[in-house]
Amino acid sequence: MTSPDCYTCGQEARIEELPLSERIVLDRHWRVAHAFDTALPGWLVLLPRRHVTAVHELTDAEAATLGTWQVRLSRALRDVTGCVKTYVAQFAEPSYRTPRPAVPPMSWRWVPGAAASPPSTNGSSLSTTAG
Secondary structure, three states: OOOOOOHHHHHHHOHHHOOHHHOOEEOOOEEEEEOOOEOOOOOEEEEEOOOOOOHHHOOHHHHHHHHHHHHHHHHHHHHHHOOOEEEEEEEOOOOOOOOOOOOOOOEEEEEEEOOOOOHHHOHHHHHHHEO
């Protein structure tokens, strides 16, 4: 299922043409991209490869692989950035911060957290680094 007005669906339709930052890795159900609206390096986005607007709309197969992606992306961020923790957030609405293409209807964000980072870049304060 796709939506003609959905930025993510449009990106999916031209998946082979996307820059590597928009398709770091993918499988049948999910695509990983770098976040384009953050000041924090290493911020990753996990996107469903079909139009999904809420968690309850995931198929059993999508849901079954979601946990594996959580661990894989957290380990990758640790290996690449040296972070000691990763923070995961799920969003299900368009971005209000920028006139650029909206954040997809549903996505997960992975954010690296370093032990020596200022408090503004860890835990619940991370929302201040977006946009």
